[in-house]
Amino acid sequence: MMKHPVLRFLLPHVLVTVLFALISLLYFYPVLTNKYLEQSDIVQYKGMQRQILEHRAEFDEEPYWIDNAFVGMPTYQITAHYPYDLLRYLETAFFFLPRPADMLFLYLFFFYVFAQSRRFSKPVSVLGAFAYGFSSYYIIILMVGHNTKAMTLAYAPLVFLGLFQVLIDRKKWGILWLTFGLALQLHANHLQMTYYTLVMVFIITLMWGVHTWYKRGILHTLKPVSILLISGLLALILNAQSVLATLDYTKFSTRGASELTINPDGTDKIASDGLSFEYITSYSYGIMESITFISPNIMGGSSSESFADESPFMKFIKVKMSDGSLDYDTAIGLLRQFRPYWGDQPFVAAPVYLGVVVLFFAVLGLVLTNKNTRIVLLSIIAVSLLFSWGKNTPEITQFFIDYLPLYNKFRAVSSAQIMIMLCVPYAAILGIQHLTQEKGMSRKNLLAVYGVVSTFIVLILFLIVGANGFFSFTSTSEGLSNLPNVLLEPLQLSRKLFIWEDVWRILTYLILIVLALLVLRRNLVSGPLFAVIIAITCLVDLWQYNRLFFDTEQFKGKYQFEYPFDKTSQDKIIQKDKSTYRVFEPRLGFSSSRSAYFHNSLGGYHGAKPALLQDVYDFHLYKQDSAVLDMLNVKFIIDDQYADGVGKRQSSLGPVWLVDEVIQVANANEAILQLNQIDHKIQAISQTLKSTLYTSSPNDKISLIEKRNNFLRYSVSTTHERLAVFSDMYYPNGWSLFIDGELQSYHKVNYMLRGVVVPPGKHEIEFVFKPTVIRNGTLLMASGWLLFLVMIVMLMRKQKDSKLE
Incomplete structure (x- = not known):
């Protein structure tokens, strides 16, 4: 046998x-x-990144700016390759399996590493990995393409290993493990998931600190806490490029403060440096909906699912259609309106199971x-639930928004349940370890098992009672108050049947668990074998449920994958025009990058849109205001109302x-309100330039002569001083203006565009995008890696010295 240790x-x-x-495969x-x-x-992401890939291929450089979406924005939160980014190369080594199998593998592998560091047995560690990696939420985010979120969650166990x-x-x-885990999380660039990870770190550290201070004094508390702070700071420095760039862009995005003090309807705007309460809480998990952790169908399951053909509701619809009392269009409308899901979230890809x-x-x-462990875990679970309930606990959520740093920068609070998804697998392997680390089963363990079995039986009875009248099976958002009973009854009955599926699932697995525990108690299996049996049962349970949302049709051939959007006849017509212009597709609004994949578009897909454009959309673009479309150089509108x-x-x-x-206005409110009241061809609005009348000449002209993502060159000739308006997003933190090679200043005009006062004569104007935040971040990152290397050397020397002693 193998002898080498x-x-x-x-x-x-x-x-x-x-x-x-x-x-995973x-x-x-x-x-x-x-x-x-x-x-x-990822399909939407490909539409956004199209211009970035083209620029890299043609110029062999990173543009850091796109023009094909939202009238232009930085690429920091789309896809940006920063110089000397060592973490990017390291991550490439992690992803050796095809996607998304690579992500699932990382879920499993890093939780296993964490569990092993806590000295759990190997079978128990594998069980914990299955519990963590196959949580339904983790699988669903892979299916829909939340890859940065998945990466961040995969790295979370490394953070707690170090902690x-x-x-x-x-x-x-x-300190190295903690720094490494946090650095990888930050590099994955899903700050909301990192935020929730840090909330858990804070709770654990706070409770550990209070306990240690009380037992051993302040000195034993301060040193580890200082190490945590150093780790966090070093992780930030190792990601200085992306962190600084993100902070820089946040001020100009919808996540930052707005200059406006009014809403589009004229009412006063509530001052905020983040997102609104409504936007933050639009995806709030229902209080009773949290029972989906064990009963996934308690609210009907997925909001995108329809009733099965054999369901009472479908049978009712078919009967009414056959006797002529319900026409086809009305039937289709009812089936679209009424689905198994009866919770209050606007969309649920799948419940959290x-x-x-x-x-x-x-x-x-x-x-x-x-x-102590129990208090910490229950505290994190409680905070996670309160976060995720959002608008269902409005006073508590408003407190978080007002007083919890950065809380108001993130939406979809239901995703805060990822804190539970880490605590529950950890608690589960604690339970298994307690049962398997001793032969037989102690009285304490036996009583605990009786208590948990009793609790699950009570839960089953609760679901049965609920299915037989306690639950309403209707949602306030469905507007069912005027629905006739003849339609309401089969709808409610169909929804009840979903709960019965859960009752049988819970009962089946409870029986299997009890049988396994009986075998363990009678010493018919060893502790490790018991853990293997439970691990397999756990995997079957989660695998079986997750497969309900697994669609093989989502897997495409290489060509379909690389070219996700089909070019329409409208796209072909537009692309015949080789001039510089933008396209607007009103039906998509700002929620799709389809048009950005083929054209320079007003629309796009992003969680942090440019705030100036979002304001202009809310005030003017949603109603296709002609004057505003003119100033944004919209030459084509894709809409079925036109002949072709x-x-x-x-x-x-x-x-x-x-x-x-130039018409000077006093504030941003006046600027945005006047956008549809001026003749943009001859007038411009500014908050910084004084009202001025310029002398024009028939020979005055300005034209774009060279255009790249990060470089624009113009030729201008005027008899007198004039103001040039550029149909490009005003973004002073990176775009520099040069007139005849000399650095000059430019101004924000028309609320969101660039304006340049042009001296008389012939000149060459250049706009160059070279954000200093990238250069500064690169220097800071390099110093961080140097510190990290020094830290490794010092730790190795200490370890060597301790061995010599």
Whole structure:
């Protein structure tokens, strides 16, 4: 047998790693036949990144700016390759499996590493990895393409590995693990998930600090806390480029403060430096909806699912159609309006299901673990629920918005439940470990098992009672008050049947768990074998449920994957025009990058849109105001109201023009309100330039002669001083103006565009995008890696010295 201690140590971990890789590939088996998962968010992302890829291919440089969406914006939150980004190369090594199998593998692998660091047995660690990686939310975000979110969640266990080593184990290498985990999370660039991770870190550190201070004094508390702060700071420095760039852009995005003090309807705007209460809480998990953790169909399941043909509601519709009392169009309308889901969220791809097996042992773990661990886990779970309930607990949520730093920068608060999704698997492996670390079953463990089984039986009875009249099976958002009982009754009955599915699932797995526990109690299986049995049962439970939302048709061939949008006849008509212009597709608004994939578009898809354009849309563009479309150089509108689906606008002003008059306004409110009241061809609005009348000449002209993402060159000739208006987004933090090679200043005009006072004569004007934040971030990042390297060397020397002693 293998005698070398290192090989003997590594072999089981290698086998587990191979197991995780095989399971990940098996779950997403179409990737084995050269199929690619079409993820809805990634399709939109491809529309946004189109111009970036073209620029890289043509000029072999990073543009950091796009013009094909939202009248222009930085690429920091789309896809940006920063110079000397070592973490990007490291991540490339992680993703050796086809996507999304690579993400699932990382879920499993990093939780296993974390569990091993906490000295759980290998079978128990594997069980924890299954519980973590196959949580329904984690699988669904892979199916829809929330890849940065998935990456951030995959790295979360590394953060807690380092945190526990610093606080509890007092290991020297903990600072490196913590720094590494946080750095990878920040690099994944889903700040909301990192924020929730840090909330957990704060709760754990706070409770550990209070306990340690009380037991051992302040000095034993301050050193580990200072290490945590150093780790956090170093992780930020290692991501200085993206962090500084994101902070820089946030001020100009919808996540920042607005200059406006009025709403489009004229009412006063509530001052805020973040998102509104309504926007933050639009996706709030219902209080009772949280029972989906164990009963996923309690609110009907997914909002996109329809009733099965054999359901009472579908049978009712078919009967009414056959006897002529319901026409086809009305029937289709009813089926679209009334679905199994009866919660209050606007859209639910799938409910959050943690698994019967996982939750059973998680509750058991909370009962059996020590008091401090129990308090910490329950505190995190409570905070997670309060965050996710959002508008359902308005006073508490408003408190978070007002007093919790950065809370108002994030929307979709339901995703705060990721904190629970880490705590529950950890609690579950605590429960399994308590049962398997001793032969037989102690009285304490036996009583705990009886208590948890009783709790699950009560839950089953609660669901049965609810299905038989306690639950309404209707939502306030559905407007069912005027629905006749003849239609309401089959609708409610169909929704009840979903709960019965859950009752049988819970009962089935509860019986299997009890049987496994009986076998363990009678010493018919060893502790490790029991853990293996439960791990397999856990995997079957989660795998079986998640497959309900697995659609093999989402996997496409390579061509369909690389070219996700089909070019329409309208696109072909528009692309015949080789001039510089923008396209507007009103039906898509600002929620799709389809038109940005083929054209320079007003629309796009992004969670942090340019605030100036969003304001202009809310006030003017949603009603297709002609004057505003002119100043934004919209030459084509894609809309079915036109004969060929394309409306050509002859009045668009082009990429740049000269105006005769500047009208000074006092504030942003006046600026945005006057946008549709001036003649943009000859007038411009400014808050900084004084009202001025310019002398024009028939020979005055300005034209765009060279255009790249990050470089614009114009030729201008005027007899007198004039103001040039450029149909490009005003963004002073990166765009520099040069007139005949000399750096000059420019102004914000027409609320969101650039204006340049042009001296008389012939001149060459250049706009160059070279954000200093990238250069500064690169220098800071380089210093961070130097510090990280020094830290490794120092720790290695300390370890060597301790061995010599």
